[in-house]
Amino acid sequence: MAVTQPESPSLELPENVVVSRLDELASWCRKNSLWPMPFATACCGIELMATGAAKHDLSRFGAEVFRFSPRQCDLMIVAGRVVMKMLPVLQRIWQQMHEPKWCISMGACASTGGVFDTYAVVQGIDRFIPVDMYVPGCPPRPEQLIQAIIDLQDKIQAEGTVAGREFNTRQRQDTKRALVECPDNLTLDASRNPNLQRELSNSAINLN
Amino acid sequence: MTNTSEPSTDDAVENAHVSAINAFCGPVESSIYRDQQRVIVPVEKSFDALSMLKDRGFDLFIDVTCVDYLEYRKAKHRYGLVYLLASTINAERLTVRTFVDDPQPTVASVVPLWEAANWLEREVWDLFGIHFTGHPDLRRLVMPEEFTAHPLRKDYPLQGRGERHNFPVITRDHS
Numbered sequence: 001m002a003v004t005q006p007e008s009p010s011l012e013l014p015e016n017v018v019v020s021r022l023d024e025l026a027s028w029c030r031k032n033s034l035w036p037m038p039f040a041t042a043c044c045g046i047e048l049m050a051t052g053a054a055k056h057d058l059s060r061f062g063a064e065v066f067r068f069s070p071r072q073c074d075l076m077i078v079a080g081r082v083v084m085k086m087l088p089v090l091q092r093i094w095q096q097m098h099e100p101k102w103c104i105s106m107g108a109c110a111s112t113g114g115v116f117d118t119y120a121v122v123q124g125i126d127r128f129i130p131v132d133m134y135v136p137g138c139p140p141r142p143e144q145l146i147q148a149i150i151d152l153q154d155k156i157q158a159e160g161t162v163a164g165r166e167f168n169t170r171q172r173q174d175t176k177r178a179l180v181e182c183p184d185n186l187t188l189d190a191s192r193n194p195n196l197q198r199e200l201s202n203s204a205i206n207l208n
Numbered sequence: 209m210t211n212t213s214e215p216s217t218d219d220a221v222e223n224a225h226v227s228a229i230n231a232f233c234g235p236v237e238s239s240i241y242r243d244q245q246r247v248i249v250p251v252e253k254s255f256d257a258l259s260m261l262k263d264r265g266f267d268l269f270i271d272v273t274c275v276d277y278l279e280y281r282k283a284k285h286r287y288g289l290v291y292l293l294a295s296t297i298n299a300e301r302l303t304v305r306t307f308v309d310d311p312q313p314t315v316a317s318v319v320p321l322w323e324a325a326n327w328l329e330r331e332v333w334d335l336f337g338i339h340f341t342g343h344p345d346l347r348r349l350v351m352p353e354e355f356t357a358h359p360l361r362k363d364y365p366l367q368g369r370g371e372r373h374n375f376p377v378i379t380r381d382h383s
Contacts, residue, residue: 084372085352091378119359119368120351122375129378167380 027160030074030100031153032062037073037097039090042080044107044139051142063149070096075152077145081109083120087128094129100164102156104133104148107140114138225264225302229257246303254306255316258291262321266293266302269322272329274336278362287313287338308338317343335360 013019036058040048051058058064067073070093082090094103105125108114111134113123125131132155133148159166226238226247233253239246249257270292277283285307293302308315317340318325329340330349337358340346348355355371357364 084355085350087375091375094378118366119364119372122372127373127377128375130380 023161024157026162027157030160031156033065034061034063034075034102034149034153035065035067035073036063037070037076037093038066038068038079039076039093040079041082041086042107042109042139044079044110047139047142047145048077048079048106051145056142056146058146058149061146061149061153070094071098073097074101075149076101076103077106078103078110078125079106079139081114081116082122082125084122085120087122087125090125091129099167100160102132102152103130104135104145104152105131106135106145106148108136108138111136225261225300228260228264232260233257244301244303246305248305248307251306251308251315254289254304255318255321258293258304258318259321261293261302261304265295265297265300268294268296269318269324269328270294270301272318272325272332274332274338274360276336276360276362285309287336289315289332289338291318312339313337314339314341316341317346319343334358337361 038045038048050056052064052066063075070076074097076094076097078090094101103125105111109116109121110125111131113121117123122128126134133152135144135148137144226236226245229236229238229247229249233249233256236250237248272289272291275288275290277286277288287308289306289308291304291306293304294300295302306315313336315338317329319329319340320342326344327349329343330345330347332338333340333343333346334348334351335358347353351359357369357371359368
């Protein structure tokens with residue numbers, strides 16, 4: 001937790017006292033007690049279970065309390081393909097969850113429909129509900145899901161507010177999207193990008 | 209009921225059913241493929257033929273499914289229905305086929321004979337649009353109720369006609 005210095009240098013803090021903003025404190029509590037709602041419809045659900053089990057142990061990040069009632073959850077993990085008949089259920093469950101809430105789209109199928117480009121399969125849940133984190137993979141390894149949860153925690157800490165102002169408007173919602181546009185100055189032209197030059201020379205050395 | 213005391217004479221036993229169908233609804237096409245006896249019955253007599261087969265010992269209804277022969281070479285009919293029957297008494301199996309055509313593919317339901325046909329016929333209705341007259345509850349089985357097409361027909365596009373994205377969008381403002 002970030003500690004801000006008191007305004008007046010003359011004010012002295014007693015021992016064991018930390019001064020912070022209430023927003024920071026609330027976000028700190030929220031990010032370390034994410035209760036996932038497992039919306040597991042396919043093989044990603046197996047990896048989701050493995051993530052919660054002993055070897056990968058999601059409780060190290062405070063997110064091991066899988067609840068099967070949406071009223072008790074604040075993180076929906078959609079693991080697997082979602083079909084036409086399931087989408088109204090998904091939306092209903094999402095609406096039953098209390099704010100503040102977040103959503104992780106786990107795996108290729110939940111994010112894009114994956115290989116199931118057929119009449120019944122929704123081609124990405126982000127068409128119909130807001131998604132905060134996308135996890136690539138088919139299915140993703142538990143490490144990838146854990147990384148997504150860590151990233152989500154960072155995001156909650158960075159922009160969370162007590163009143164949930166970060167959810168309020170469309171503009172704020174857009175900045176919450178995990179997929180940000182590539183900045184204009186990011187270029188693949190090696191002559192103007194020293195990092196890329198280094199990468200290319202390294203790979204050339206490896207090839208030779 | 210066929211004679212079960214001669215296990216080796218498969219052809220005689222299978223042919224007994226086929227000849228019974230022959231006697232019942234005129235000459236029918238029949239063949240043996242990989243030791244499985246198949247017989248094709250006319251659609252207007254399919255219920256009576258299946259009813260007779262039930263009386264002949266086929267007490268177990270395995271499956272009913274459908275094939276769409278649109279653009280299939282040398283196909284005379286559009287839809288082919290496949291009934292798979294088995295007899296737990298005589299340890300026999302029989303495949304009964306019948307053909308139906310557009311614009312109103314209709315066949316008699318066999319739910320009065322085998323209760324197991326209930327959901328199977330609902331599935332065929334859902335995915336192929338074959339109408340089963342006499343079915344007690346002919347609703348869609350797997351597709352959503354508001355779905356209008358029959359998606360396993362060959363003239364239905366693989367990616368659908370946009371039904372999969374015909375849902376309201378929920379944003380952060382709604383929840």
